[in-house]
Amino acid sequence: MAIPGYDPGTVTDTQLDSVGARIAVVAAVVPDEFALERSSREPPIDALSKPVDCPGLEGVKALEAVRISLAYDPSKLPPGASPTDVAVAVETDGGWDALESTVDLAATTVEAVLNETPPGSTFVAGYDDSDVSGGLALG
Numbered sequence: 179m180a181i182p183g184y185d186p187g188t189v190t191d192t193q194l195d196s197v198g199a200r201i202a203v204v205a206a207v208v209p210d211e212f213a214l215e216r217s218s219r220e221p222p223i224d225a226l227s228k229p230v231d232c233p234g235l236e237g238v239k240a241l242e243a244v245r246i247s248l249a250y251d252p253s254k255l256p257p258g259a260s261p262t263d264v265a266v267a268v269e270t271d272g273g274w275d276a277l278e279s280t281v282d283l284a285a286t287t288v289e290a291v292l293n294e295t296p297p298g299s300t301f302v303a304g305y306d307d308s309d310v311s312g313g314l315a316l317g
Contacts, residue, residue, distance in 0.1 A: 181245045181291065198249025198287070199230045199301070206240030217300050222274045226250035226264060227303035235299040244296065246277075247289040250303035265306035266290040268298040276306040 179191045179202040191202035194214040201214055212234035221229045227250045238244075246266050255261060265276035266288055275297065277290035288303050 179245060179247065181243045184243055194230055197228045197230060199227075200245075200247040201232055201235075201301075202245045203235075203238055204242040204244075205238045207238065209234045209237035212238070219269065219300055221302050222267065222304055224256075224305040225302045226252070226254045226305060229269070229300055229302040232299045232301065235295070238295060241293075241295050243291060243293055245289060245291045246296070246301055247287055248301060248303040249285075249287050252286055255305055259305055259307070263306050264288045264303055267302050267304045267306070268296045269300040269302075270297045274302070274304065276304070276308065279306075 179200050180186050181189055181202055181204060184204045188204050189202045190208040192214050193200040199214050215231050217229035217231040219229050227248050248266055250264055252261055261283055262281050264281050265279040267274040267276050279288050279290045281288050
């Protein structure tokens with residue numbers, strides 16, 4: 179999976195086709211255990227996908243970029259919700275935090291591109307109404 183602005187030859191990526199999840203990194207060191215797997219964690223109430231874990235992400239050194247892409251189920255959006263209010267969320271000590279994300283409506287995927295290590299290694303696609311209600315609905 180390409181990351182805009184980076185040579186595809188420098189990207190390490192992995193995917194979990196059964197849930198439509200992909201992650202790619204550009205970094206000096208990517209540990210062998212870097213992978214994607216189904217998570218046993220309970221998803222947030224507004225989840226639109228199954229959560230996935232990325233073991234080995236915490237061992238990435240000198241990260242330049244990470245791209246997380248998740249397929250989501252638009253039929254799980256609340257009534258009246260905008261399909262553009264979908265975000266990649268990461269589980270942190272304080273709950274689920276939405277990352278700045280881009281939605282591909284035709285492919286029903288959402289992706290986040292970061293230039294720093296995410297604050298967790300479990301991800302889910304979810305409905306983010308933070309612009310509407312002032313709070314994050316992913317809790």
